[in-house]
Every structure is written in C-alpha cells, then in structure tokens.
Amino acid sequence: MRIGKRQITAAEVARRAGVSQPTVSLILTRNPKARVARETRERVLRIAAEIGYRPNRLAQALVARRSFAIGVIVPGFDNPFYAQVLSGAEKVAAEEGYAVLLCEMGALDVLQHLNALRDRQIDGVILAGIAASTLPAAVLDDLNVVLINQPSTRFASVGGDSLKAGMMAAAHLLGLGHRRVAFIGPANSIPAFRFRERGFVQGLRAAGVLMPGELVVRAGASVAGGIVAMRRLLALRERPTAVFCANDLVALGAHKACGAAGVLLPRDLSLLGCDDIEMTTLVMPELSTIGLPQRELGARAVRLLLSQIEEGPRETPPAQVLPPKLVVRGSTGPAPAGIGAP
C-alpha cells in the first residue's frame, strides 16, 4: 500500500547539510531570536528545497498541542444555505493554513462528532444550524466555539439580524398594502427561525395587523414542508394575500404549491422568502426574499474563531450581527384592491 512510505524528515535534511535536526528546525521556523550563520541557513534551505522537505504537520501539532484544524458541523447539505456558509468558511480557513473537518449530522450526532473532533485535537468548532442550547453544557466547555445564526451569551457568534429580517419582511408586505398575511415556519427550531417569526409578528403588530392562528402554519424548514403548508393556506375559506416564509426553501415549496394550484404570483398572492439562496432566481416569478450574506457568515465565523484561537477568548464573547437586505424580485406585489381594508 501507498501508506507508510518513509517520508522526508528534518533529520534527513540535517544529515545532508551536516548539521543537527534542531538546527534545521530553527531555520525553518524562522524564529527571530534564532542566531544562525547566514551560510548555514542558506545551505539548509537549499537542501530542504532540493529534496522537497515538508514538515509533518501532525508532528508539529503534537508539539504545539493543537492541530491547526477546525471543525464545521452543519445539519445537512440539502440546504444550500449551509453549502454557501461552508464555502465561505473553507476559503478563509485555507488561506490561513487551517484545515476544515467536515461534519454533517446523520451518521453521527453532534456529540459524537464533537468527540471525534476533540480526539483530533481540533482547535475550534463552528456550529451552524445547530442549537447550542440543546447540547449538554459541558461538551463545549473546553472548546473554542463560534455559533452561526444564533446569539449566545456563552459563545461567540455571527449571524444575520433575524429579528430585523422579520421586521423588514413585515414592512415590505405592509408597504404593498397587505393586511391579511401569513407565516410559514418550523415550530421548535433553531433560534434564527424563532427570531424571524418574532420580528415579523412585531412588525405587523406595530402597524396594527394581527395574524390569526390559522395563518401561522408550522412546517419543516424544507421544500416539502413549504408545499404542505401552502396547501393548507390555500385551502382556507379566506386566503391570505401575502405569505412570509421562515426560509427560502420553504418559500420555494410554497411557490411550487401555488403553481400547482393555479395561484398566480404575485397577482393572487405575494410570497416572500428569507436567506436569498441561489435557487430563488430559478423559479418564475423569481422569489422576493430577505437576503443574508451566507458566504460572509462562514468567512466571518472562521475569522472570529481564529482570533479566539490565537488570542484567546474575550471576556464577553463577541457577537457579529450582519444586516439583512430586502431583495425584491417578482413574487411580491401590491395587495389586491379592496381586500384586507377594514
């Protein structure tokens, strides 16, 4: 097998250069307080380059007692939101010389993943779409953690301003004249969804608009969930004129259900998503949505984590909140005249 082939070690470089292994180490680590004769340094560097010496990062990690690797745990890639987050995260990590260990919920649960990561002396963990509050308190104690899209007093976090996103959704729909509006979202779920809902409700209430219970539909945060939920809404005696969905996947499901039921967007119904994933522009009409910078979330999460790793944790964990952005496309429009007026 191709494993176990003797690798080129610092000792080998040392042997060929006629110096000791620590000298090679000294030179390669460019330690400023290392005093090495210019001639020796050059010889060692030359030989190292010649025979293609590359330090074994595992051995380095053993000495440093850390691995220069981070873990990213996500619920699943079904949701392109996390794919984008991951992409942004990987980019920054790679640039900084860190490896990204990928963990998806499924084969292993969060705790098992965390243990596996710990065994590999991981430097830190990013939790995306996983409610940290549902985990036993102790399992995250000795880890550097950054949460994505869930504020926390214990851990650093980055996320979109979900409350504001909900309020922007309300403002947008109210501005179009909608008064009978609905919400589709998961029941007990990660905080982001709860805040989106709360913001939406608050925004409506501030304008004196209430959502009766029949207009709040619980559904899984997926396309399938959106389909089912929208069917329920369309079956109502009095339909809403606008629907805000907890995320774009749900909205796309709702979109599809509308298409199947012959409901014309945005004439018959306005539909608003949240996240602004790429797929929103695939459907016709394109989905209006409250946009969050997904790649940026991933990128910032990594930067935050690395600063925590390299400089130690702050006394109060930093929380970066990125502003959502209303993206008006084709699925939202003015409310039908005469409907919803008192």
Next chain:
Amino acid sequence: MRIGKRQITAAEVARRAGVSQPTVSLILTRNPKARVARETRERVLRIAAEIGYRPNRLAQALVARRSFAIGVIVPGFDNPFYAQVLSGAEKVAAEEGYAVLLCEMGALDVLQHLNALRDRQIDGVILAGIAASTLPAAVLDDLNVVLINQPSTRFASVGGDSLKAGMMAAAHLLGLGHRRVAFIGPANSIPAFRFRERGFVQGLRAAGVLMPGELVVRAGASVAGGIVAMRRLLALRERPTAVFCANDLVALGAHKACGAAGVLLPRDLSLLGCDDIEMTTLVMPELSTIGLPQRELGARAVRLLLSQIEEGPRETPPAQVLPPKLVVRGSTGPAPAGIGAP
C-alpha cells in the same frame, strides 16, 4: 486561551491503575496477541472510563504514519451535485472513523490543496469534478486516489456511465419523435461532460439523426451558461424541438430562458437535463433528466478509497460504473407533429 490544556493521557491512566503506559496501550488496542490478566484489564478499562481517557489521534497517527483522514477536493458548492456527493462521502467516512478534510477550489488551487493534505499525512484523496489528467503526473503518485465521474487507467474511479447517459438522452428524445435536437455543454471540460455529449451524438447518429453545428452550443456548466446558450438556440431561424443539456444546472438555466422568452415546455420545446439534482423538481414544469445517484457516488468513492488504504491498491485500479436512470418529468414531451419529418 483554551488551547494547551493538559490532556488526559494513557500515562495518567497507567499511573492511577498502577501499571505502565504500554500496558494501557495494549489493553486499549485490544490486540489479540496481548496477554493481560483479566483483573488488570478490567481495572485499566474502568479507570480509563472513569477519568474519560480518549486516545490522542494525532499521536496515534504519528506512530501509524497515517492520519485516518481523507481529503475531498471539489470545484465548488455552487453545484449541488457536489454537495450531495460530499454528503454521501462524509457519512461513510464518519461511520468508519475517518475524518473528511474539505477542499474547495478557489483560495487554493488543486496542487496547493494536495500539498496541504499531504503535510497532514492524509490517507487518501477523492477528486470530484477535477480532471486528473490536467495535473502534473507526479503529484498524485504517492497518494491513494479515487476519482469521481472520470474513468482512468491509473486511478480507481466511481462514476455514472456518462456515455450511456448521453445515449439514453438520445433514445428518450428520439422516442418522443424529435429529430431536430440540440446540445448545450461546456467545451473543454471534465471527462463526464465529454462522454455525455459523445453518447448523445452516437445515439442520435445510430438513428440517422445529425446535429448541425449551430445546434451544439458551448456554455459554462452553470445556470448562467444555460441561459445564454438557450437564448442563442431560441434566436435561430429554425429552432430545435428538443435540447439535451450537459447537466441539470445548465438545463435549469435553459428552462428559465424559455420561461422568459415565452417558450412553453414541453409543448414548444423538450428540455432534458442530466444528474437529477434536487432543484429539478422546483421549476414548473419539473425538469426531465438522466439521473445519477450522487450520494451513492460519494459513498462508494469513500468505500473504494478505504479499501485501497487498508488493503493496498489493486494491480488494475477498480472502476465502478453506476447506471444512469431516465427520470421523465414534465419538461419533455412529444415532438410537434410535422416538424423534423423528412
């Protein structure tokens, strides 16, 4: 910082159990030829469990000269195809106790990623969507490699039968009566696309149908590419009655261009994709496509890689070819009567 906290070592377990560290190691590794008194074994196991000893996998890796980790290199997550592949791969890897190091093209190129992986003593690499033939021959020499979706004589591979996929596409469209058919796909690209095109052309030719140059449109393997390409086709004096796209993303772009141009699928045009990604069911009409089991590809790639790692490479690298599956949805239909007939 939270790093550097003294970890619980085998030596610590040994101290408490009144034995030596190697004895702990012997017991924990369950080496069958290890002769250890039952009473000692139980005491050690008990204490290890009590103080929560977990072996340092980095140290294990240093001894074993391998890391029990694999790398997966993909072009990008923009394409949900790779997200699915990755998901299947991670699942199997996690079950088998291997870590997955994620590498996306972008910040680093393939060679840099490979070097970074090598430095971490990676056990093997999965290349998805990256033409191995474009890499310098030597860089993969000392690695266990499995390619996804590109046959090779040097490396193990798993993939859909792209040639057959193309032929199935041809058969499907021909069977619906189409004679003036077009193809949209990238020019110089990874082998899978070339084979799909070749199979398609062969399937057509076998039925006596030729594609004039104007009906073969080159475009990036993306939604944007599909849009541009379909516009070109729709601008033709004599439009095709059916279009086969190199992958679903392209097809979805084409789908959208049709919608924008008022071309009604499948009445005015039949549209066929390839891969069967999830988004195909989002659009209306849903996209017909030639399906490939993406998660299965990832899962099998890992299994192949692990067998290669643990049992050594075969003399002739195994190539698993999975059969494509025609998935008829709403975007393909009978050719308009009277068109394309001789």
Next chain:
DNA sequence: TCGGCGTGCCAATACCTATTATCACGTCAG
C-alpha cells in the same frame, strides 16, 4: 535441583518536530 515453558507485565524505542538549556570557541577588554 535444574532446565524449560508459559504467563503477565514493562523498558526501550520509534514516529517527527520544536524548544530550552547548554556547550565550545573565539575575541576583546582590562
């Protein structure tokens, strides 16, 4: 009584790098 053998454990070492303390050597000032 002694050789032989089986049992149960351990010392030594390998894996590879980075760090710390130290040493040898030469120079220069006093």
Next chain:
DNA sequence: CTGACGTGATAATAGGTATTGGCACGCCGA
C-alpha cells in the same frame, strides 16, 4: 593572561501512543 561576553550550533527533552523484545516469576517435569 584572564575573565566576560557574543556567536553558532547541539544535546536533551517534550508531546502521546503503539510496538517489540525481553525480564521476572512460578510451575512442571526430568
């Protein structure tokens, strides 16, 4: 001439685990 000091390298060691060879002990048969 000697002591102090600066320079350039090395020896020793840490980091945590797995493996190999071997040691000590007790028992049995000769």
